[in-house]
Amino acid sequence: MGDFKLRPAFLFFLIIFVILFDMPAFAHKVTIFAWVEGETVYTQSKFSGGKRVKNSSVIVFDSDGNKLLEGKTDDNGEFSFTIPKQTALKVVLKASMGHMAEWKIPVEEINPEAVSNNSKPESDLKDSYETSSGSQTINSGTDLSVLSESHGISKQEIKKLIDESLDRKLSPIMNILADSYGGGPGLTEIIGGIGYIFGLVGVAMYFTSRRKRNHNSGS
């Protein structure tokens, strides 16, 4: 008889055990993470819980919502493409069974030069300098070009080299970021949710008990 009573209780604890220990393998949300390296945009897609989203379509839109290109994720949930247009991009992942996620890449990441040229008043300064003392600027300008020519490296080339090496150095960090992005919910959320439900039960019981009491006193 005691055995009979033990068995269901054991099963019940087993279920709780499974709930508590299965937590790293959470599911059910998709995320996409996209980053820029040089002229290429890399994306990584996964279900929450870390399972990669294989063979699902990734659609790229520009800032006005026009579709630029479409591709499929590979077995690692990755998809990369060269930047099709120098605007802000929106990368949308459409996984099967009604799952969708998106990631926005701001224009600064796509084309830092365009933004920095606009924001830096460098050229304006040069212009004003030029108008104030024309001959001098021409001289200094030629000096500069002579200087850079003698070294064989232009400003743009230096910038490009720095960008390239930065991309290379940062790529492991980007990979770590991509891996950590979109993890499953933690213990706080789970306990919090259960707490909410118990709270709601309390509220519901409060109101129904008041209704019952009113009903009883009324009748």
Added chain:
Amino acid sequence: MHISEGVLSPAILTGGAALTAIGVGIGLKKIDYEEIPNIGILTSGFFVASLIHIPIGPASVHLVLNGMLGLILGWKAFPAILVGLALQALLFQFGGITTLGINTLNMAFPAVICYYLFGWGIKKSSGRIIFIITAFAAGCCAVLFAGILVGFSLYLNGDAFLPAAKLLVAAHLPVMLIEGVLTATCALFLRKVRPELLEGYYG
């Protein structure tokens, strides 16, 4: 099972929300004072069930438990599942707030169907075999119907119905079996320790 935000068109979302509101209304009317803690516990179970990820099969799937809720709660599964899904959307970012209506409908309606289809078997008077079979079928079919409904929602949105539904059902086959076993186990457990929970609704 959770449809993400931005997948479906507003017409389907509002339609789903309206039908869910009706279901929740019916469910709330049927709730008695004594049943509230019971509903709360089952809601918690539903809430955490979505975290139990089943690694078998082609896609990422998790337990739903809508069959168990339907079998024990009947129409009251609607408010229970609505609360569970709302918290899942807020805390886990599963599904979404705009898709709450259609997601609740897709999971709670099969629960109610299973309550009417298999509820007759969950009685003290019914034999052990019948009891186990009906409980298993309820757990199993609720997931199956939910998969078909999600496929149908995507079909209304312009996807082809058969491939979407086939994929959903295929991905959820292991879930169906596990939920069937789980529902049968829990129903047997309740029959032993708290038979009034099962009897109360079918007396």
